[in-house]
Amino acid sequence: MDIASLIPIIIALFFLAISYTTIKQGHVGVMTVFGRYRGVLSPGFNWVAPWVSVDKISIQNHTAELSFQAITLDQANVYFGCTLICSIRDSHEETIQKAHYSFASHRDLLTSISRLLEDETRTYVATKRQAEMIGISQDVVHQIKQNLAAKIENWGYAIHDLRYNNITFDDVVKNSMARVVAAVNERDAAVNEGEALLIRKIKEAEANGAFIKINAEAEKLAWKLKGQGLSDFREEVAKGIHHAVEELQSAGVDPNYMLFFMYTETLKHIAEHAKAGQTIFVNHDPNAPHGIMEAMSAFYKVQSPSARVNVSNG
Structure with a gap:
């Protein structure tokens, strides 16, 4: 060949x-x-x-780490650090064509998106005070993300994620915020301590009142039982005397001897329980026992007619 x-x-x-x-x-x-x-x-x-x-x-995700500064409504500096993830919206030919011809290079794309994000964030921060910027809620992030997505959609791109991962303030502002937080915490602690003390005092008063009530009811019941016991004792004594009188009468013994026996037992009890140095004078007149029995008989006749005894005049 x-x-x-x-x-x-x-x-x-x-x-x-x-x-x-x-x-x-x-x-x-x-x-x-x-x-x-x-x-x-x-x-x-x-x-x-x-x-x-x-x-x-590339139709893969692109990540941009951004750091920028914004000024609040009350002229406080806020420093942001955020992460942006974006990519070409879809694989349709029209979308690919937009993404390819919108920017001269990939670097120009990320620069434009970064500037848009900074502008959206600064616009939002300019309407808020420094105290309101301590934390950005997810609703605010979603709003900024939507505004940014609507603008870059014409370029054929879409935002997949936006995170504000670092928000700081000037040292003066941070010190002021720390003092405010400390004051708020101290106030809350004082309020909680006061409420706890009030609750403790109320509980102590309730417990003391309940104790006094229970003690009064117990004392009332004790006095009631004591009175009932004394009443029952006297009733039993009266029944015993009445029974003894009936026994003496049935035996043919003068019931007045029982009164004299009670008199002598009383003297015996006094002598056994009296304190040292106390003296009891007793009438040794031969007619004294007879007079004592007559006096006691008359006393019982007046005090308790149901417990009367026959008194002999012999």
Whole structure:
């Protein structure tokens, strides 16, 4: 085979070698012919004409770490640190075309998104006071994220996550906030301590009142039982005397001897339980026992008619 016949084969192989391109997973290829858009290539092995230019762009997530400063309504400096995650919105050809031609480079894209995020955050912070910026709620983050997403949607991109992970203030502001928090905590502690003391005093008063009530009821019951016992004792004594009188009468003995016996037992009891130095004067007149029995008989007749006894005049 001569060289002339090999030239077409070599040319064909050369065109085949330069007419294919490989697109990595997570990327797409944008075809242009002499600078004009012609379509999108999917990931994998693709055949293209030699005069077709292919630009590869990533459809994976892009992360940007941002740090910036904002000023509140009361002129306090707030320093933010946040993380932004974004990517091409979808794999549709129109979306890919927007994402490819909106910016000259990926760096320009992240710069534009970062500036938009800073502007949205500063606009929000400018309407709030320093005390309100101690913590940004998720509702506020969602609002800023929505405003930012609506603007970059025209570029073919979407925001997947936005987190404010570091919010700091000037040292003077932080010291002031620390004093305010300490004062609030001290006030809350004093309020809680006062409420606890009040509750303790109320409980002590309730317990003391309950104790006094129970003690009074117990004392009342004790006096009632004591009176009932004394009444029962006297009733039993009266029954005993009455029974003794009946026994003496049935035995033919003068019942007045029982009164005299009670008199002598009383003297005996007094002598046994009296204190040292005390003196009992007893009438030793021969007629004294008779007079004593008459006096006692008359006393019982007046005090307890039911317990009367017959008194002999002999």
